[in-house]
Structure formats: structure tokens, C-alpha cells
Amino acid sequence: MNNMAAEGDVELLELEPEDGCSLTEDSCSIPGSKAQDKPRKHDSGAADLERVTDYAEEKEISAEDLHTAMSVIGDRRSREQKAKQEREKELAKVTIKKEDVELIMQELEISRLVAERSLREHLGNVVEALVALTN
Template identity: 55%
Template sequence: MTTEEENVEIEDPAAAAKNKKAAKHEDTGAADLEKITDYVEEAEISSHSIGDAMRVVSDRQAKEVSEKKRKEHELSRVKINKEDVDLIVNEMEISHQLAERKLREHEGDVVKALIELTN
């Protein structure tokens, strides 16, 4: 009987080590899963919150549109020469509208407009 008990004791440490490794991996996975699910709380988004968010977005868009209109109005007040526009169109081979736009952005200065178009 003594030999059987010794055999059992020899087998137990090896089996115990394998069981510990398997249990360790299983336990960490379960613990990690519990950590994730513990911190997640479901919350409903109220219609008031959605309305506020939509209002912020629409206000931002309206501001961008009004800023763009203001800039276009300022650019339309800049005086440019037809000869300058024709020079830029012929030299740079671009559209008439783009040539006018660049001249207006540079307050009618042909040299500055050409420099920007070449860069």
C-alpha cells in the first residue's frame, strides 16, 4: 500500500500544476470579462439631449454659411481690371472665374495673385 500512496503523491503534483495553469487562464479571462461588464452602464439618450446636439450643429452650420456670405460680399467689393483677369487667364491657363477670385483675394494685385497660383 505504501507504494501506491507514493505513486499517487508523485502524480498529484504534476496534475495539480496542470490544473493550476488551466484554472489560472480560465480565471483571468473570467475576471477580465467581469471588469468589462462591471463598468458598462446602459443609459438612454433623452430627446432633449438629441435636440441640444442638433441645435449646436445647425448653429455651427449657420455661422459658417453667414461667414462665407460675408467673405464673398467683401470680395465682390474689390475692384479689379479686366486686363489683369485676361492676363492671368492667358498666362496660367485657368478659368475666368478662378482668375477673378484670386485677384479679388489679393485686392487686385496681379503679382501676388500670380505668385499664389504658381505655388
């Protein structure tokens, strides 16, 4: 047999550590690499959690802030409700024909309330109301 490896053959080399330590020992150092002197910290997540909770405690909402927020929300709701009532009053002033309501109800098979609402929103214009309901 020939001592030279043929193309595609793989030779396995057995390496032995120079300093006499086994490959399973953690204390062996590889030349050119840094030794790991510091043990790994498993409590780093706890430290991060502590920082997050400290931040959250600093940002807690006080009772005054809560009362202020609730009053702002209440004011906003009352303004929205008032605007809605104003809109309904304006829509109620629009005159619509009974025949137009009947036509929309029959053609689109919708309730009288929806047909009237659409007609009022489009100032009694049947064509615009039908287009809006079909889109």
C-alpha cells in the same frame, strides 16, 4: 575512455521527482514554488465587458441632449454661412481689370472663376495673385 567530460561535451542528466509523481501530472508541486490552487478564470473578459456596457449605459445621450446638440450645430452652420456670404459681398466690391484676369488665365491655364477669385482676394494685385496661385 576517460570519465571526465571534455570541453564542449554535454552530459544529459536524468532527474527523477523525489515525491514519486510523474513529470506529466499537474498535481505535483515543485519545492519552493506556490501551488496553483485556484482554477483559471475564463470569464474575466465577460466581467470586463459588463463593466464597459454599464458605463456606456450610464452615459447614454438623452433626447434632450440630442436636441440641444443639433440646435448648436445648426446655429454654428448658420453663422458660418452668414460669414461666408459677408466675405463674398466684400470680395464682390473689389474692382479688377479684365486684362489682369486674361493674363492670369493664359499664364497659369486656369479658369476665369479661379483667376477672378484670386485677384479679388488680393485686392486686384496681379503679382500677389500669381504668387498665391503658384504656391
